[in-house]
Amino acid sequence: MYEFIRPFFQFYDKESFEVYAYSLAKEPDDCTNWFKQMADGWRELSPYTPELTAKQIWEDEIDILFDLAGHTADTGLPALAWKPAPVQISGLGYMTTTGLSAVDYFLTDEFMDPPGEHEEDFVEKLLHVKSQLCYKSLTDNLPQSSTAPCRERGWVLFGAFNGYHKITDEMLFAWKRILDEVPASKILFKCQVFFAPSMKLAAYNRFKRIGFEMNRVILEPATREYMNRYLDVDIALDTYPYPGGGTTCDALYMGVPVISRYSDRHSTRFAYSILQNVGVGELATDSLEGYIERAVAVAKDWDLLEYLHRNLRSMMEKSPVMDAKGYMREIEARYREIWERWLEQK
Structure with missing residues (x-):
């Protein structure tokens, strides 16, 4: 999540906004220390109860509260039920609605939630931007892919760098079929477990x-050096029904095309949204058979692989997925809209 939260601290309009951060980290690390330095106000809340957390937010007179975790482990979401800020948003860190009527908006984009199609799945009103997330690599000065590794190696290496808990048997059977269709190919699983x-x-x-x-x-x-390992991978295979967000961006940034599958459900569309915004939406498909066919076709087209390995980073850097300043101007425009709406309703 660090790579998606950075723009909120690094590129906000300091003349128009103040940013207060409420940390629930039990043990501060380099990431939390960086956020602390960048914020106008910083509160360590990990020992607090939801009620005391809400009280602190209320006392700080926050106008718009943005929850970045949703229903994840050790989340601060219960504090939002107290409605400590007049306008409350959720998004980025979780794949569906909070289910809390106290949360007013949910950040998304037109690929995640096409206008008019998913509103009934959310308690919140949907707040659309070009890309729901903006990516900044955790590591600077990373080497850039110059060619598809299969050109020099003579065979295709698929990669699955997603969390092991996301790997279903259905996808394993699909990946086996892909290997069967691509002679001499191999698959690399790189997982924390x-x-x-x-x-x-x-x-x-x-x-x-x-x-x-x-x-x-x-x-x-x-x-920690896993980004460099992407330089050995020809094609990344995404998981389903819970695709990669950070891993998808990492792969694309290192020049590796990602094959993804999506459905109508919001939670399946993270990678689809990223790929569409980068300009390679054709790498995503809405069926299992299409997923297998797409992976095999790309694996057998080494000219296409070479083109993607050489160009994906620049395509990504020119897209909404890495336009941090543009992203924050759009987010802040939405802040102003929903604040004016609250003032009118008040």
Whole structure:
């Protein structure tokens, strides 16, 4: 989430807005320290109850409160039920409605939630921007892909860097079919849980039961240098029904095309929205068979792979997904709109 929250602290209009941050982090780290330095006001609230959290927000006289976590672990969402700010928004960190009538708006975009199609799925009013998120890589000065690795290696390496808990058997069967259709190809799983030998063994046995040829499967733990590992990957395979957000952006930034699947559900459309905004929406499909066919077709078109590896970063940098200043001007325009609306209703 750090890469998506940075614009709210780094590029806001300091002449028109003040930003107060309410941290629920139990142990501060480099990220929280950076946010603390950038904010106009900083509150450490991790030992607080929701009621005391709401009281602090109320005392700070916050006009617009933006929840970035939704129904995730150790969230501050219950504090919003007290309505400590006159206007409250949620978005970015969770894949669906808060279910709280006290939350007024939910941040989204037209690819996540086409206007007029998903309103009934949300308690909140939908607040549309060009791209619901804006990405900034966690690491500066990363090397850029110059070609598809398969050109030099002679075979295609697929990558799945999403959290292991997102990998369903349905997708594993799909990925096996893709490997079967692309001779000599392999798949690299890079997941945090593989630091534990027991989890690595459990995954090995699971993939073997699915029918994978295990000499074509690579299991690696996630590392701080994992971005550089993308330089060895030809194509990233996204998970479903919970696709990647940060991992999708990481892959594209490193020049790796991402094959994704989506449906009508908001929670399935994160990668679809990113791909559409970057200009490669054709890499996403709304069916399992389409997903398999798209992955196989791209894997067999090495000219296309080379083009994407060389150009995806620049395409991404020119898109709404990385236009941090434009993103914040659009967000702030929405702030003004919903604040004026509140004043009129008041």
